[in-house]
Amino acid sequence: MKSIKTVFLALALGAAAVSCSGDKKKGIDYNQFKTEVKLTAEQEKNFNEITAKYQQLQEQNFQAAKAQGGNMDRVALGIKNEELRAQQSIEMATVLDGPQMEKFNKFVDENSRKRPRYDNVLLERIKTEAQLSEDEFKVVNAANDAFEKAFNDAHDVYHGNNNLAKEYWEKFDTQRKDAIKKALSPEHYTKFEEIVKEVQFKGRK
Numbered sequence: 001m002k003s004i005k006t007v008f009l010a011l012a013l014g015a016a017a018v019s020c021s022g023d024k025k026k027g028i029d030y031n032q033f034k035t036e037v038k039l040t041a042e043q044e045k046n047f048n049e050i051t052a053k054y055q056q057l058q059e060q061n062f063q064a065a066k067a068q069g070g071n072m073d074r075v076a077l078g079i080k081n082e083e084l085r086a087q088q089s090i091e092m093a094t095v096l097d098g099p100q101m102e103k104f105n106k107f108v109d110e111n112s113r114k115r116p117r118y119d120n121v122l123l124e125r126i127k128t129e130a131q132l133s134e135d136e137f138k139v140v141n142a143a144n145d146a147f148e149k150a151f152n153d154a155h156d157v158y159h160g161n162n163n164l165a166k167e168y169w170e171k172f173d174t175q176r177k178d179a180i181k182k183a184l185s186p187e188h189y190t191k192f193e194e195i196v197k198e199v200q201f202k203g204r205k
Contacts, residue, residue, distance in 0.1 A: 027055060028111045036107070037100050046095040054088040074152035075145075078115040085112060116169065117148040118196065130191040132184070139183035140192075147176040162203035169201040 030051045039047060058081055065077045085108060093101055118126065123144070127137045150172045158165040181189050 027058070028108060033104065033107045037096075037103055039096075039100075043095055047092070050088060050091050050095065054084050057084055074155060075115075075149055078113075078148075078152070081113070082115065114202070115148060116151045118144050118199065122196070122199070126192055126195050129195060130184075130188045132188055132192075136184050136188060140180055143176045143179040146179075147172050150175075165203060166201045173199075173201075 030047070034044065034047070061077060061080045061084070065072045065074070089101075089105060089108070092104055096104055118140075123141070126132065126140060132140065151169060154168050154172075158168050177193075180192065184192060
């Protein structure tokens with residue numbers, strides 16, 4: 001497994017280290033969501049309190065990661081932000097009704113920054129539908145983790161340039177698939193390719 005991770009890490013480090021001034025980011029505009037649903041005064045008050053709380057927590061996580069300088073761990077930051085969104089959704093469910101909650105979760109999903117990897121739902125599909133052995137699945141996980149780290153480590157190079165980011169994503173995706181292909185049987189790899197064929201780079205709006 002180490003050899004797979006080493007390949008991707010080398011590719012990421014091979015990209016020149018270009019600094020990203022301030023790394024300014026756009027957060028989710030929850031005011032936009034409030035124009036799409038009708039909230040009572042009490043709902044809006046609670047909605048504002050919850051979103052403000054989690055935006056502050058997310059900013060704290062970002063500043064803590066940023067304080068590491070060139071050693072910012074974007075993978076760890078992405079994991080923390082996923083956890084915050086899940087916690088926020090749980091709290092928000094006590095404020096919004098069923099249809100509003102469905103719209104809220106969809107809004108957050110469409111406007112939040114996703115981790116650039118096969119998510120857990122897709123990984124489970126790969127394991128089950130491709131009928132992977134435990135050893136094969138370990139390689140898929142290792143290649144997937146390495147892909148995410150390589151793409152995030154190259155962030156300072158492609159930041160703000162969707163076309164360049166797409167080039168890096170596709171290059172690392174090819175490496176991810178090559179590593180997986182070497183470990184899977186031909187039948188299992190064919191099924192794997194079928195499952196992930198719709199997975200493509202999605203740039204920031």
